[in-house]
Each structure stands twice: as C-alpha cells, then as structure tokens.
Amino acid sequence: MDVHISQSRVHGRTRAPPSKSYTHRAILAAGYSDEAIVRDALVSADTKATMRAVRGFGGSVERDGQTIDVVGFDGRPAAPDDVIDCANSGTTMRLVTACAGLGDNLTVLTGDESLRSRPQGPLLDAVFDLDGRAESTRRNGQAPLVVGDGMSGGTVEIPGDVSSQYISALLMAGAVTDDGIDIELTTELKSAPYVDITLEVLDDFGVEATRTDTGFSVSGGQSYRPAGGEYSVPGDFSSMSYLLAAGAVAGADGESVVVEGARPSAQGDSAIVDIVRDMGADVEWDEDAGELTVSVADLSGTTVDVGDTPDLLPTIAVLGAIADGDTVIENCEHVRYKETDRVTAMAEELAKMGANVTEQQDRLTIHGGDTDLVGAAVDGRGDHRIVMSLAIAGLVADGQTTISGAEHVDVSFPNFFESMRALGADVTDA
Numbered sequence: 001m002d003v004h005i006s007q008s009r010v011h012g013r014t015r016a017p018p019s020k021s022y023t024h025r026a027i028l029a030a031g032y033s034d035e036a037i038v039r040d041a042l043v044s045a046d047t048k049a050t051m052r053a054v055r056g057f058g059g060s061v062e063r064d065g066q067t068i069d070v071v072g073f074d075g076r077p078a079a080p081d082d083v084i085d086c087a088n089s090g091t092t093m094r095l096v097t098a099c100a101g102l103g104d105n106l107t108v109l110t111g112d113e114s115l116r117s118r119p120q121g122p123l124l125d126a127v128f129d130l131d132g133r134a135e136s137t138r139r140n141g142q143a144p145l146v147v148g149d150g151m152s153g154g155t156v157e158i159p160g161d162v163s164s165q166y167i168s169a170l171l172m173a174g175a176v177t178d179d180g181i182d183i184e185l186t187t188e189l190k191s192a193p194y195v196d197i198t199l200e201v202l203d204d205f206g207v208e209a210t211r212t213d214t215g216f217s218v219s220g221g222q223s224y225r226p227a228g229g230e231y232s233v234p235g236d237f238s239s240m241s242y243l244l245a246a247g248a249v250a251g252a253d254g255e256s257v258v259v260e261g262a263r264p265s266a267q268g269d270s271a272i273v274d275i276v277r278d279m280g281a282d283v284e285w286d287e288d289a290g291e292l293t294v295s296v297a298d299l300s301g302t303t304v305d306v307g308d309t310p311d312l313l314p315t316i317a318v319l320g321a322i323a324d325g326d327t328v329i330e331n332c333e334h335v336r337y338k339e340t341d342r343v344t345a346m347a348e349e350l351a352k353m354g355a356n357v358t359e360q361q362d363r364l365t366i367h368g369g370d371t372d373l374v375g376a377a378v379d380g381r382g383d384h385r386i387v388m389s390l391a392i393a394g395l396v397a398d399g400q401t402t403i404s405g406a407e408h409v410d411v412s413f414p415n416f417f418e419s420m421r422a423l424g425a426d427v428t429d430a
Helices: 020-032 045-056 090-100 121-129 164-174 192-204 237-250 268-278 310-322 333-337 342-352 384-396 406-411 416-422
Strands: 003-006 012-015 035-039 060-064 067-071 106-110 133-136 145-148 154-158 181-185 209-211 215-218 230-232 257-260 282-286 291-295 303-305 326-330 357-360 363-367 377-379 401-404 426-429
Touching (some): 003 384, 012 416, 020 035, 020 045, 020 067, 020 192, 020 230, 045 060, 045 090, 045 406, 090 106, 090 121, 090 145, 121 133, 121 145, 154 164, 164 181, 164 192, 164 215, 192 209, 192 268, 237 257, 237 268, 237 291, 237 384, 237 416, 268 282, 310 326, 310 342, 310 363, 310 384, 333 342, 342 357, 342 384, 384 401, 384 406, 384 416, 406 416, 416 426
Parallel strands (some): 012 257, 035 230, 154 181, 303 326, 377 401
Antiparallel strands (some): 003 426, 035 067, 060 067, 133 145, 209 215, 257 291, 282 291, 357 363
C-alpha cells in the first residue's frame, strides 16, 4: 500500500499503542504459566506471531479486543503439530527459540525472507551449550531453525553486542529449567534497557532473575504467576517517538500535541523525551497522568548514542534532517541487523527527500543546516519504523511524499495513519 503525505500542521490528543516489547514478553510469560490474563496488549502482526507460538506449544490463547486470556503450557512446551511461523518478528523468533529448547521433542521455527536473514547463531550455540539441540537448517546461523531436546540449564557464555533478545530469551526459559541459567557476557551489552524490560516482566510474573558481575542469573524450578493472575501492558515509547516528533516539527502555532499512555517503565526508548528536549522542543511529562505535551519549536542538531536505544534511530534521523546544524547518531552498527539495515535505509531514503547525510559503519550524520526536505517517492523497506519516520518527514517536506509499503505499520502501530489524520495530517492512501 502506498501512502501520500503533504505538508501539514498537527494538534490535539492522541494515544500511543501499548508496548510491543512488553506485550511479547507478557504473552510468552503467560504461556510459561498455568494461566494468566494480559490486559492492554498490543495486537499487531508481530505479537500475533508470539500468540501463535504459545498455541503451537500447547497453550490456549483467546483474545477479546486488547485483553488476552492465556491457558499456558506450564513451563514445558509440547512439540508443535506444525512449523511455527514467526513472520517478521525477530523478538518472537529469539524468545521462542529458547522456549523451544525446553521441549523434549523438536520444534521448527521459520519466518519471512527478512527474518530468515537475521543472525540467530549465538543463541543456537547457547541452547546447545545448555544441553539442548539447536540447529540452522542451512547451517548459516539463520532460520529455519530446529530446536529442542530438553535444555536443562547451566552456565553459558554469549555476546551482548549482537542482540539483547538472546539474553531475554535465556532468562525467560531459564526460570523453568532444572538447573537455572547463569549468563556470562563475552562483550559489552547493547540495548540493555530491553533486558531491563524482561527483568521487570519476570518480576511481575513472580520470577526472580538478577544481574551479576559478569552478566545475569536466573534460578531454575520457578513458576510464572502474576499477582491476581493478571498483567497490564504499558504504553510504547518507541511508537510515542513519532508522535512527539510530529508535534515538535509540525505542531500548529499556539497548539500542542498531547500523547496519552506515557506511564513510566523500564523502556530505554523513553530517552526520546530528553532527546527532543535537548534539540529545543518544549516537552512536558506528567508522569502521574501518563501524558506528554509537545509544541512546535526550532530544533538544533545534537549527538545521540543509540547503543541502548536502536529503535529510535529512524526518528532521530528525521529530527536531524529538520533541525539546524548536524545531528550525529553514534554507536549504531547493531541497528543494521533489524528488519532492514536501518542505518543505510534512513540515509538513502532521506537523501531522496533532499537530505545531506554522511553514513559510516557505526555512525550516521545528518547535516540539517544543508538540508531542505522536498516531497519524493520513498521506500518503507518493509520496515514499520522506516515507514513511520518517513511519514514525519513528509509533514514538513515541500510537496507530496509517497511512501511504499505503508501497510507494515501493522507490526507495531496498526492505527498510526488514522492517529495522524486525527491530529490533522494530510494523509491519503491508495
């Protein structure tokens, strides 16, 4: 689907969707349990993949709107009747790989073309080292994967700079192993706040896991039991980043954009609030009410290290293209291994709109002072975050911007374009 966006001014109230990261973990945690209800869940293409996995392992998943009632497999996944299709969801693939390692029999995991190109090797090695079976059918460390044979736990070494999801997956599975799992990191941990999210969800489900001097540890023989049998998902700061950016660059004069659902949590992407402020925007955060209020401002370039916040790179890149001066995004090589190479994708697509961008392996510099954005035909690269960030650029570009593959917003923010229209954006689709 193509979406066409013209210069617009936005204002009003809107609500960010629930957190994708928390929803994935909560659904699988409910699967590990005997039974649990997940409220305020994000229902999207990615989280539906995790629901399918829980069903495949023998659980029952019933959904009524944003409420998901899960009868779990109580810590021991059954062998699925069929292949588990993780579609485009890297989070599902990683979390479910460790879960499948617990099974006595074997599980086959696959996904779409993009997911089948993403690295899984370190996690496969870890499952093998913990006495499970974990193989890539093409022997290249990529899906399709074959996993199982009753991973029992123990001590394992794993790099922390490829994907924090490896650590999250092992912590969630380790709680129900016989021996528990001690994770020793062999490199610096990137995207650390996502492991913090996992630790928070585990705690809310009654599971104890801790940081250690060398990594993380989770004791075995634990049970997943949320207080009162229920868990509520907070709002998603990755998605809020686009709404905040829209208000900061295209807010109507004298008006504000108010974003609801901004409850404090362990999400590293809440850093977007300070980033937008540092660039000169007026942002107020009422943490008690869970509301962010942002007004249009003249922005100035900044320097941001995205080692812990990779999902913010597309948003920051667009803000940099609109700001005065240079915006430097550092420590971003790991952002190349998402749904697409987001570093190159943003460099190339913003260049089509007239941005002056310098791309290096671990750094992206946007020369805002040398940039005047113009409408253009751009490619969303099959990546929800690329699509949404380019839509924000389209709000201020001179002329019309056409984004191909706009349907991919369904991965994390299914009603993104409806929300933008409600704020006053000139958006049409074809």
